[in-house]
Amino acid sequence: xxxxxxxxxxxxxxxxxxxxxxxxxxxxxxxxxxxxxxxxxxxxxxxxxxxxxxxxxxxxxxxxxxxxxxxxxxxxxxxxxxxxxxxxxxxxxxxxxxxxxxxxxxxxxxxxxxxxxxxxxxxxxxxxxxxxxxxxxxxxxxxxxxxxxxxxxxxxxxxxxxxxxxxxxxxxxxxxxxxxxxxxxxxxxxxxxxxxxxxxxxxxxxxxxxxxxxxxxxxxxxxxxxxxxxxxxxxxxxxxxxxxxxxxxxxxxxxxxxxxxxxxxxxxxxxxxxxxxxxxxxxxxxxxxxxxxxxxxxxxxxxxxxxxxxxxxxxxxxxxxxxxxxxxxxxxxxxxxxxxxxxxxxxxxxxxxxxxxxxxxxxxxxxxxxxxxxxxxxxxxxxxxxxxxxxxxxxxxxxxxxxxxxxxxxxxxxxxxxxxxxxxxxxxxxxxxxxxxxxxxxxxxxxxxxxxxxx
Numbered sequence: 001x002x003x004x005x006x007x008x009x010x011x012x013x014x015x016x017x018x019x020x021x022x023x024x025x026x027x028x029x030x031x032x033x034x035x036x037x038x039x040x041x042x043x044x045x046x047x048x049x050x051x052x053x054x055x056x057x058x059x060x061x062x063x064x065x066x067x068x069x070x071x072x073x074x075x076x077x078x079x080x081x082x083x084x085x086x087x088x089x090x091x092x093x094x095x096x097x098x099x100x101x102x103x104x105x106x107x108x109x110x111x112x113x114x115x116x117x118x119x120x121x122x123x124x125x126x127x128x129x130x131x132x133x134x135x136x137x138x139x140x141x142x143x144x145x146x147x148x149x150x151x152x153x154x155x156x157x158x159x160x161x162x163x164x165x166x167x168x169x170x171x172x173x174x175x176x177x178x179x180x181x182x183x184x185x186x187x188x189x190x191x192x193x194x195x196x197x198x199x200x201x202x203x204x205x206x207x208x209x210x211x212x213x214x215x216x217x218x219x220x221x222x223x224x225x226x227x228x229x230x231x232x233x234x235x236x237x238x239x240x241x242x243x244x245x246x247x248x249x250x251x252x253x254x255x256x257x258x259x260x261x262x263x264x265x266x267x268x269x270x271x272x273x274x275x276x277x278x279x280x281x282x283x284x285x286x287x288x289x290x291x292x293x294x295x296x297x298x299x300x301x302x303x304x305x306x307x308x309x310x311x312x313x314x315x316x317x318x319x320x321x322x323x324x325x326x327x328x329x330x331x332x333x334x335x336x337x338x339x340x341x342x343x344x345x346x347x348x349x350x351x352x353x354x355x356x357x358x359x360x361x362x363x364x365x366x367x368x369x370x371x372x373x374x375x376x377x378x379x380x381x382x383x384x385x386x387x388x389x390x391x392x393x394x395x396x397x398x399x400x401x402x403x404x405x406x407x408x409x410x411x412x413x414x415x416x417x418x419x420x421x422x423x424x425x426x427x428x429x430x431x432x433x434x435x436x437x438x439x440x441x442x443x444x445x446x447x448x449x450x451x452x453x454x455x
Contacts, residue, residue, distance in 0.1 A: 012044060019043030023050075092332070120308065123236055127301065130233050151212050158205045233297065252314070262314075265391060269313045269320075320390035322367035323447045324413050326397060326433050327420070331358040334430060337443040352441035353396065353434035360429045362420035364397050366411040367447075375403050381432070382424025385417050394439075398432035399424050 016025075023043040030037045041049075252262055335355035339348055366387055373394070374386035381398035385405060388394050401421025411417060422429045435444040 016043045019047055023047055095333075096330075119239075123239060124305075124308070127233065127236050130229060130236065131301070147215055151208050151215065154204075154208055158201050158208070161201060230297075265317050266310065266313045268391065269316050317390075319413060320369050320393075321447065322389060322393060322395050322435055322444070323450055324365070324367040325448060326364055326367050326395075327356045327358060327362060327431060328365060329358060329362045331356040331362065331431075333357075337441075337445065352436075353398075353432050354444050355430045355432055356420075357428065357430040358420050360401055360419075360421055362431075363416050364400060364418040364420055364431055366413055366415045366417050367395055368393070369412050370395070370410075372405045372407055372409045372411060372417070375405050375407050375409075377423075380425045382426070383418070383421065384424075387411060387417070392438050394436045395444075396432075396434035396436070398434070399426050399430060401429075 020043055023046045025043060026041040026046060027039070030039065333354070334357045335351060337354055338351060340351045341348055364385075368387075368389045370387040370389040372385065373388045374384060376384065378384045378398075381396070383398075383400040383403055385397040385400065385403055386394060387397075397418055399421055400418035400423065402419040403417070404419070405411060405415075405417045420429060420431050433444055435442050435447060
């Protein structure tokens with residue numbers, strides 16, 4: 001023990017000797033009433049004190065830096081959160097403004113569509129009235145032409161009779177001069193009779209000529225009137241064709257954008273409504289006995305009527321297609337169609353619909369006419385409503401807090417069928433909306449955007 005203590009003392013002495021140059025020995029005097037004492041601070045003690053002080057200062061600096069960094073980070077996080085909140089609010093306001101703008105555009109488009117249909121109806125009425133007038137004019141022209149031909153035949157017959165009588169008179173003067181000289185009285189009577197007949201024939205001829213001229217003038221006037229009607233009908237036809245084109249192209253584009261075969265859809269609608277009016281009757285113009293006049297005007301009118309019927313079939317099909325929004329109140333679009341990261345942490349999965357987040361109890365509406373095939377609980381979906389529509393289309397409305405329809409119930413577009421909720425596998429209140437064709441999910445926004453372009 002003594003040897004170890006001696007070794008330790010020697011090491012301290014060497015260390016003190018080494019530190020003596022930089023840390024000379026110090027003495028701390030303590031004065032009191034009883035006397036003066038001092039404490040000797042050797043270099044190693046001073047070095048230990050300085051080292052401890054440095055460690056304390058460094059530790060204080062480190063703690064202060066950490067606190068400052070935490071404060072700065074917290075301030076930056078708050079500022080970042082405030083900036084993100086401002087961006088989110090600005091985006092939300094922009095989306096709300098865009099939604100209101102789209103709603104206004106849809107209302108304006110619907111109003112324009114209704115006005116166009118009203119104009120088409122008025123033009124159709126005018127067209128039918130003008131066709132009736134044209135039929136009457138054609139009948140009048142035929143009657144006038146018949147009368148004119150009869151008059152001309154009578155005139156030609158009168159001319160032939162006149163020429164025959166003149167020839168007889170000339171022959172009588174040449175060959176029977178002696179008989180005329182011998183029997184003046186009988187010949188004079190024959191000449192007077194022939195003269196009266198010639199005068200009567202001339203009067204009838206002049207009357208027939210005057211009547212023919214009058215009939216010709218009337219026919220020219222009727223032809224002019226008929227030409228005016230044809231020009232007016234042509235203008236009406238052009239306006240009708242333009243209106244039909246303006247109304248038909250957006251509807252056709254809507255179904256093509258949704259990936260639906262338009263001709264097949266129209267044929268299905270036509271078969272389903274063949275017993276309730278279907279296509280309009282073709283226009284038929286007749287002048288006698290119900291015989292149909294097969295002319296370019298008739299074909300043009302029939303073609304327009306067929307296009308009007310096509311528009312009507314498109315409108316029926318649009319009522320059966322889910323092109324409306326299932327939510328009309330305030331909402332936020334939170335997830336689209338396609339593959340995404342599962343909100344419950346189950347990796348990347350296919351999201352078969354779109355999500356609309358809103359307040360609990362927000363009304364949910366049917367997006368098209370159809371029949372309810374499911375109204376109850378289903379695993380993952382929570383409270384679920386399924387509606388079967390035409391053309392093999394099915395819509396699903398999931399995670400509802402309340403269901404307002406029953407299985408087998410018929411619903412129309414805009415009928416309230418459920419209330420928004422958070423049932424099933426969810427992270428919050430929202431509507432999960434799906435559109436399926438033949439059981440295969442498709443993007444619902446395709447139909448919604450297509451509907452906005454028309455309605």
